[in-house]
Amino acid sequence: MRIALVEDDSAMAELIALWLEEAGHDCLWYQEGQEFLRQARNEDFDVLLLDWLLPNISGEDILVQLKRQPDWETPIVFVTARDSEEDMVQMLNQGADDYIVKPVHQPVLLARINAVTRRLHKPGSGEVLSVNEFQIDPESRLITRHGEPVKLTEKEFKLVTLIFQNVGRLLSRDHILSSVWGYDASLNTRTVDTHMSRIRKKLELFPEQGWRLSSIYHQGYRLEQVHASEENSPG
Numbered sequence: 001m002r003i004a005l006v007e008d009d010s011a012m013a014e015l016i017a018l019w020l021e022e023a024g025h026d027c028l029w030y031q032e033g034q035e036f037l038r039q040a041r042n043e044d045f046d047v048l049l050l051d052w053l054l055p056n057i058s059g060e061d062i063l064v065q066l067k068r069q070p071d072w073e074t075p076i077v078f079v080t081a082r083d084s085e086e087d088m089v090q091m092l093n094q095g096a097d098d099y100i101v102k103p104v105h106q107p108v109l110l111a112r113i114n115a116v117t118r119r120l121h122k123p124g125s126g127e128v129l130s131v132n133e134f135q136i137d138p139e140s141r142l143i144t145r146h147g148e149p150v151k152l153t154e155k156e157f158k159l160v161t162l163i164f165q166n167v168g169r170l171l172s173r174d175h176i177l178s179s180v181w182g183y184d185a186s187l188n189t190r191t192v193d194t195h196m197s198r199i200r201k202k203l204e205l206f207p208e209q210g211w212r213l214s215s216i217y218h219q220g221y222r223l224e225q226v227h228a229s230e231e232n233s234p235g
Helices: 010-022 033-040 059-067 085-093 106-120 154-164 173-181 190-202
Strands: 002-006 026-030 047-050 076-080 098-101 129-131 134-137 142-145 170-172 211-216 220-225
Touching: 002 010, 002 033, 010 026, 010 106, 026 033, 033 059, 047 059, 047 106, 059 076, 059 085, 076 106, 085 098, 098 106, 129 154, 134 154, 154 173, 154 190, 154 220, 170 173, 173 190, 173 220, 190 211
Parallel strands: 002 026, 002 047, 047 076, 076 098
Antiparallel strands: 129 134, 134 142, 170 220, 211 220
């Protein structure tokens, strides 16, 4: 998973980042809350670990701002030294998904992260989608290429599932935004372009690999299979 950590204590942040990386996760550390908020619109995370006591802006204020965003789906776990029952209840009531009191212990932290992601992604009834070398399992939220798992964020997984369910079809940016982000496409459509670029690289959706993920000017995107004769044709 791709996990954001907002923590001003560098020693604590380094320790948590090490634990997460040892468990196979990617950790992006932000020492300041404002820095995180600036980046949050352009990044996708599977979990946010949030300290309460931060310089310039508190974890509580960050929580409130994020929960006002209609497209924010990432679970938020407070990791803080504030240990009163009132503090815990207050943050949970404001939308936090979990609350861990420092000092943090590695097994507890990893278990809580797994728990909040399980609650968010309850197993569905979707069948595994197989398209050539790709297999997409909506229940385990896993995609493999030639049998090897590909690490994707939550939004990237939704986007990949959408385009592989519609191979050969033109998908408008409006439709992509509505299906994956759940909000009106009058917001920033460059979000789609950024994510398409990421999954093109992660899944190697290039003509030499048998795929073409095309941007159709002013319309949207189309994923197509490319045959050897087409790839080698002149022009």
